[in-house]
Amino acid sequence: MTIWTTRPEDTRSTEDVAAVREINLAAFPTALEADLVDALRTDPQAWIDGLSMIATGPDGTPVGHALLTRCHVDDAPALALAPCAVRPAAQRTGAGSAAVRAALDAARTMGENLVLVLGHAEYYPRFGFTPASRFGIRSPFDVPDEYMMALALDDTRAVPTGTIRYPAAFGV
Numbered sequence: 001m002t003i004w005t006t007r008p009e010d011t012r013s014t015e016d017v018a019a020v021r022e023i024n025l026a027a028f029p030t031a032l033e034a035d036l037v038d039a040l041r042t043d044p045q046a047w048i049d050g051l052s053m054i055a056t057g058p059d060g061t062p063v064g065h066a067l068l069t070r071c072h073v074d075d076a077p078a079l080a081l082a083p084c085a086v087r088p089a090a091q092r093t094g095a096g097s098a099a100v101r102a103a104l105d106a107a108r109t110m111g112e113n114l115v116l117v118l119g120h121a122e123y124y125p126r127f128g129f130t131p132a133s134r135f136g137i138r139s140p141f142d143v144p145d146e147y148m149m150a151l152a153l154d155d156t157r158a159v160p161t162g163t164i165r166y167p168a169a170f171g172v
Helices: 014-025 032-041 094-110
Strands: 004-007 053-056 060-072 076-086 113-118 148-154 162-165
Touching: 004 094, 014 032, 014 053, 014 060, 014 076, 032 060, 032 076, 053 094, 060 094, 060 113, 076 094, 076 162
Parallel strands: 076 113
Antiparallel strands: 004 053, 053 060, 060 076, 060 162, 113 148
8 A cells, every 4th residue: 555645735836736737637638637636826816825735656757636726605714625636656556545634634624614526426425525505505506516515614613505616717
C-alpha cells in the first residue's frame, strides 16, 4: 500500500502549477477541468491559498489534486470541491482520497464550514457528504439529488439554505 503525502499547491511555483495542470489533463478526457483550475487560480474572489492540495508519492512526484474554492449559498460563503483528479496510474490507490481529506482538513482549520460537491454518489459519502437537499441547498441547474452533495465541517454551526452560486469560471 502506498503512503501518500499531501501539501498545498504553491501557486508561485511554476512546477506546482504545471503539475496540477498535468494531473487534470491526464485524469480527464478534455482540458475543461485543467482550464477550470487555471481560471479559478486567477479569480481572487474564488481562490483561497492553502485549499489546492497535491498528493505526492514516496518519490515526491505529484499524482493527485483536490481543489476547494469560494462559492456561495445565496449570499452565505461556502466552498466548492472541484475538480478532484488523479493520474490514471495512481487511481484507486488512495491518492485522491488523501488530497480530498487534506483539503477538507485545511478548510476546517481555516474556519470554513460548508463544502459542496457535484460528484459520484458512491465516492464522496466516504468523506461525510450527503445530498445537499437535506440541508435545504439547491443546485442552480438540474441534477439528480444524489449527485449534488454537501458536508458541514462543524456540526455546531448553522448551515445556510438556498441556491448555490458558483464562481464565474464554472460557467453556470
